[in-house]
Amino acid sequence: MVMKKSxxxxxxxxxxxxxxxxxxxALRDAYDVNPETKKRVLELTEKLNFxxxxxxxxxxxxxxxxxxxxxxxxxxxxxxxxxxxxxxxxYNQGYNIILYVTNDDIEREKKLIENIATSSLDGLLISISSxxxxxxxFETMMRSGLPIVFFxxxxxxxxxxxxxxxxxxxxxxATTYLIEKGYDRIAHIAGPSELSFTQERLRGYLQAHTDxxxxxxxxxxxxxxxxxxxxxxxxxxxxxxPQPPNAIFAVNDRKAVGAIQxxxxxxxxxxxxxxxxxxxxxPISTVIEPNLTTIEEPAFEIGRQSCQLLIRHIKNxxxxxxxxxxxxxxxxxxxxxxx
Amino acid sequence: MVMKKSxxxxxxxxxxxxxxxxxxxALRDAYDVNPETKKRVLELTEKLNFxxxxxxxxxxxxxxxxxxxxxxxxxxxxxxxxxxxxxxxxYNQGYNIILYVTNDDIEREKKLIENIATSSLDGLLISISSxxxxxxxFETMMRSGLPIVFFxxxxxxxxxxxxxxxxxxxxxxATTYLIEKGYDRIAHIAGPSELSFTQERLRGYLQAHTDxxxxxxxxxxxxxxxxxxxxxxxxxxxxxxPQPPNAIFAVNDRKAVGAIQxxxxxxxxxxxxxxxxxxxxxPISTVIEPNLTTIEEPAFEIGRQSCQLLIRHIKNxxxxxxxxxxxxxxxxxxxxxxx
DNA sequence: TAAAAAAATCTAAACGTTTATTCGGTGTAG
DNA sequence: CTACACCGAATAAACGTTTAGATTTTTTTA
Numbered sequence: 001m002v003m004k005k006s007x008x009x010x011x012x013x014x015x016x017x018x019x020x021x022x023x024x025x026a027l028r029d030a031y032d033v034n035p036e037t038k039k040r041v042l043e044l045t046e047k048l049n050f051x052x053x054x055x056x057x058x059x060x061x062x063x064x065x066x067x068x069x070x071x072x073x074x075x076x077x078x079x080x081x082x083x084x085x086x087x088x089x090x091y092n093q094g095y096n097i098i099l100y101v102t103n104d105d106i107e108r109e110k111k112l113i114e115n116i117a118t119s120s121l122d123g124l125l126i127s128i129s130s131x132x133x134x135x136x137x138f139e140t141m142m143r144s145g146l147p148i149v150f151f152x153x154x155x156x157x158x159x160x161x162x163x164x165x166x167x168x169x170x171x172x173x174a175t176t177y178l179i180e181k182g183y184d185r186i187a188h189i190a191g192p193s194e195l196s197f198t199q200e201r202l203r204g205y206l207q208a209h210t211d212x213x214x215x216x217x218x219x220x221x222x223x224x225x226x227x228x229x230x231x232x233x234x235x236x237x238x239x240x241x242p243q244p245p246n247a248i249f250a251v252n253d254r255k256a257v258g259a260i261q262x263x264x265x266x267x268x269x270x271x272x273x274x275x276x277x278x279x280x281x282x283p284i285s286t287v288i289e290p291n292l293t294t295i296e297e298p299a300f301e302i303g304r305q306s307c308q309l310l311i312r313h314i315k316n317x318x319x320x321x322x323x324x325x326x327x328x329x330x331x332x333x334x335x336x337x338x339x
Numbered sequence: 340m341v342m343k344k345s346x347x348x349x350x351x352x353x354x355x356x357x358x359x360x361x362x363x364x365a366l367r368d369a370y371d372v373n374p375e376t377k378k379r380v381l382e383l384t385e386k387l388n389f390x391x392x393x394x395x396x397x398x399x400x401x402x403x404x405x406x407x408x409x410x411x412x413x414x415x416x417x418x419x420x421x422x423x424x425x426x427x428x429x430y431n432q433g434y435n436i437i438l439y440v441t442n443d444d445i446e447r448e449k450k451l452i453e454n455i456a457t458s459s460l461d462g463l464l465i466s467i468s469s470x471x472x473x474x475x476x477f478e479t480m481m482r483s484g485l486p487i488v489f490f491x492x493x494x495x496x497x498x499x500x501x502x503x504x505x506x507x508x509x510x511x512x513a514t515t516y517l518i519e520k521g522y523d524r525i526a527h528i529a530g531p532s533e534l535s536f537t538q539e540r541l542r543g544y545l546q547a548h549t550d551x552x553x554x555x556x557x558x559x560x561x562x563x564x565x566x567x568x569x570x571x572x573x574x575x576x577x578x579x580x581p582q583p584p585n586a587i588f589a590v591n592d593r594k595a596v597g598a599i600q601x602x603x604x605x606x607x608x609x610x611x612x613x614x615x616x617x618x619x620x621x622p623i624s625t626v627i628e629p630n631l632t633t634i635e636e637p638a639f640e641i642g643r644q645s646c647q648l649l650i651r652h653i654k655n656x657x658x659x660x661x662x663x664x665x666x667x668x669x670x671x672x673x674x675x676x677x678x
Numbered sequence: 679t680a681a682a683a684a685a686a687t688c689t690a691a692a693c694g695t696t697t698a699t700t701c702g703g704t705g706t707a708g
Numbered sequence: 709c710t711a712c713a714c715c716g717a718a719t720a721a722a723c724g725t726t727t728a729g730a731t732t733t734t735t736t737t738a
Contacts (some may be wrong), residue, residue, distance in 0.1 A: 008694050010575075019718045025694060032568075034716060037621075054459040055397040056694035059723050063393065066459075074426075080419045087440045096437050096459070098405075101426045119724090120393040120435070228625070257626050264628075284626050286567070287596050289603075348726050358688045363726060373686060395724035398693050458694090683736070692726085700719070707712080 011051060016040060026318045063122055066096050067310060070112065070126045072104035072153070080126070081328065082152065082244040085303020086125060093311055095122070104129045113137045123147040123314045125306050128155055130192050147313035151306040156196055161313065161321040163306040164311050167197045172202025172326035174249050174277045177293075177330060179212045181337055183247035183275045187220035189234040189259065190252045198223070201251055201279065220245055231258025239266060247275035247336075253282040253294055260288055262334065275336040279328075290334035298326045351389060355379060366391065389599045402461055406434050406649060409451065409465045409490070411443035416621045417638050418466070421491065424466060424642020432650055434461070442469045452476045461647045462486040467494055469531050485573055490645040493611040495535055500652065502659040506536045507633040509667035510543025513588050513616045515586035516632075516669060518551045520676055522586035522614045526559035528573040528598065537562070540590055540618065570597025578605060586614035586675075592621040593632055599627055599674065614675040620666075629673035637665045 009027075013020045016220075018037065025033045026041035043048075058064040067090055067178050071079050077331040083099075090097050098121065102109040109129045114137060124146055126138070135155045142148055142160065178186050188205045191198035202221065209216040219241060224230040231250060235258065238245055250256035256278030260270050268274050271290040278285065281296035305324055332338070348366075352359045357376065361390050364372045365380035383389075383516065397403040406429055411419050422438075431435050435462065441448040448468045453476060455463075463485055463497060465477070474494045481487055481499065490502040527544045530537035541560065548555040558580060563569040577584055589595035595617030599609050607613045610629040617624065620635035644663055652658050671677070 006694080009537070010694075020695080021697075021719080022717055025717090028696090032716065037716080051454075051456055051458065051696050053398070054456045055403065056396045056458075056723090057696070058394040059392070059398050059725085060694080060696040062696095062723080073423075074413070075416065075419045075423050077414065080414045084412075084440065085436070087438065091440075096439075096456075098435050099422070099426065099438050100435075101423065114388075115390075117393045119390065119395075242568055249595050261626075282526075283567075284623055287600075287623050287627050289628055345724080349724075355724075360689080361687055364687090367726090371686065376686080392724050395693090396726070398695085399724080399726040401693080402728095471709080679738100681737085683734100686732085688731070689729090691728085693722105697734070698719105698721085701717085701736085703715090703717105705712105705714085708710090 008247045013085045064120050066098055066121050068121045068124045072102050072129050072290055074101060081299035082303035085300040086199045086307045089304045089307035090296055102129050106131050110137050113141055118144060118146050123310045125310055126150050127152045130195055144291045149310040151302055161309050163324045165297050166325045166327045167200035168204040171331050172199040172208045174295050175205045175208035175230055178247045178275050179214055185245040187238050187245035188249050189231060189255050190223045193223045198251055205249055226252060228254045228258040231255030232262045235259040235262035250278050253278035253280040253285055256292055257284055257288050262306050272337050277336055280332055293333045293336040294331050295328040296331050297328055301326055404434050405437055405457055405460050405560045406573055407437045407460045407463045409439045411441050411468055413440055417619055420638035421642035424639040428643045428646035441468050445470050449476050452480055457483060457485050462643050462653045465489050466491045466647055469534055475677055478502045488645050488649040490641055500648050502663045504636050505664045505666045506539035507543040510540040512548045512669050514544045514547035514636050517586045517614050524584040525586040526577050526584035528589050528594050529562045530565055532562045537590055544588055567593045567597040570594030571601045574598040574601035579638055589617050592617035592619040592624055596623055596627050596633055611676050616675055620670055632672045632675040633670050634667040635670050636667055640665055
């Protein structure tokens with residue numbers, strides 16, 4: 001194994017007959033270095049395709065140019081799109097992203113956060129596990145001084161920057177739309193009740209009823225998991241009520257799809273007698289029949305803006321935490337009647 | 340900003356009254372260090388929640404414990420599942436993964452590969468862009484001595500470790516299945532013709548015809564993109580042929596879904612008069628009506644094994660390149676008749 | 679019991695940057 | 709003509725590990 005001794009800033013300096021510090025400054029600052037010298041350095045490094053050793057510079061300067069991303073899943077349209085957004089912004093600003101997946105398991109999340117080598121990170125982007133009531137591990141991490149931005153699934157009682165879609169608003173839009181289309185018995189099949197966004201969406205759903213002066217029945221709200229099968233089962237349960245609903249607002253598109261399948265199976269005409277609306281704008285919305293009307297979640301934008309915000313925190317440690325709310329958009333398709 | 344001076348191995352050594360080298364070895368090797376001493380070190384570092392500085396140790400040792408992953412997309416069931424597999428293996432073996440996304444753009448891919456800081460990576464996992472005929476950038480990278488494993492979309496003429504699903508075999512299975520079910524005019528809606536896996540799937544499709552002695556018509560093979568809309572359009576084209584096919588084998592599930600939509604629209608009874616089979620086992624297979632019969636791609640396993648193979652290369656630079664072929668599995672649903 | 683071997687630990691030199699400080703020139707003001 | 713400021717560049721000390729090789733201590737062997 002002939003490891004050719006690595007070629008460094010020192011060699012560049014020697015070749016140019018100048019000192020390493022000058023090369024180092026030429027490669028970054030522009031400050032305090034003659035434009036002419038700088039040009040010579042850049043030309044040579046370009047020609048030799050020379051790259052700084054990241055470990056050495058991270059060690060000396062304390063900046064790694066790495067951002068950690070902690071998420072529950074990636075096999076999921078929403079999260080993978082968020083990552084795309086993060087990636088895009090990071091790439092443009094010269095940061096790399098290091099990926100950590102918790103599998104939505106609080107134990108793994110804790111272990112992971114505890115073992116994260118903060119020395120190799122300039123900052124952290126986190127979307128917490130569903131059942132993450134416990135947040136001490138985040139707090140100790142934050143106390144260590146590492147900049148953190150939470151996105152999508154955020155802890156309630158932590159003072160930190162957060163980026164989320166406007167769940168209340170989206171749910172309000174969705175519900176109001178159903179009411180406008182003439183549905184008067186609207187159910188909501190929700191997610192796990194602990195998660196802040198299921199609470200927010202529920203709140204929007206209720207507020208829309210209040211504002212439109214449409215009475216609301218408690219038994220029309222069901223909390224369960226996020227899967228297609230949960231949507232299916234919840235809908236079955238709703239249909240067997242003495243007075244079943246005539247519309248469903250689902251917490252996400254997967255559950256909405258499950259709902260439509262249950263309705264199709266019961267020979268109820270979705271998009272006419274019965275309205276269904278989802279949340280996300282997952283690609284499955286255009287494969288289910290009838291195509292699903294839904295609230296589009298700005299996943300890419302959430303990723304991009306979280307990353308942008310984090311980089312601000314990294315560059316300026318005094319930057320004040322802020323919360324960014326990104327609105328969703330109603331996308332009309334065929335699962336709600338159109339007149 | 341009170342940056343509390345970072346606490347290092349040196350402080351541990353002082354507290355224990357031993358030298359730094361002993362601490363360093365205790366923290367890794369076990370070799371040449373008294374078990375008793377080792378225990379003391381581990382207890383203290385545990386108690387203080389001490390972590391080595393990754394940059395310093397990478398600089399000194401040359402090992403970063405980071406693996407780079409280069410992929411075309413992540414907003415896609417297949418790739419995100421592959422990443423899950425990579426993540427899982429990397430996590431278990433104590434490696435971090437750094438993510439690079441090319442957007443399937445050869446220019447971006449080239450630029451990215453050229454700029455990748457090899458100093459921060461122990462190895463690289465790559466799935467190339469569709470139109471990546473040019474492979475010099477990979478070759479220079481490999482010559483630099485960085486271990487590389489290609490997966491899924493692999494370059495043809497490069498001598499390196501590769502992990503792919505058995506495309507030929509899957510396509511052969513799919514086509515044979517259609518023939519067995521009595522379909523005799525089977526079309527293939529393929530992907531971009533340059534990609535090796537579209538060639539392999541085509542080969543399997545053709546071989547199945549040959550082996551079953553079923554005649555095959557050239558105009559039944561159409562090359563185009565990967566999207567749902569491509570599947571839709573290709574199917575329209577096939578249906579307008581003087582003698583249209585009575586079954587379709589699609590290069591992936593998205594195109595199969597497009598095909599079913601076109602067939603539904605033309606009021607052709609999919610699963611009876613007409614058979615459709617896909618490739619991937621994307622979650623959309625269970626939302627389209629009728630549910631899609633397909634070949635499951637072992638995405639997670641591909642990720643896991645690629646990563647495992649790469650780590651072997653990292654640990655043993657003399658490890659010989661090998662190619663791993665992972666078989667797919669037929670999943671019967673309703674888009675092919677069952678008797 | 680002396681010599682040799684093995685085990686445990688230490689010393690100190692890397693690793694390749696960054697950056698505070700120093701230094702030498704050159705231009706400018708008094 | 710001296711003193712001062714200023715610009716560009718050099719020196720050298722970090723940064724926190726790893727790891728040969730040296731050294732000390734302990735065990736084994738003859």
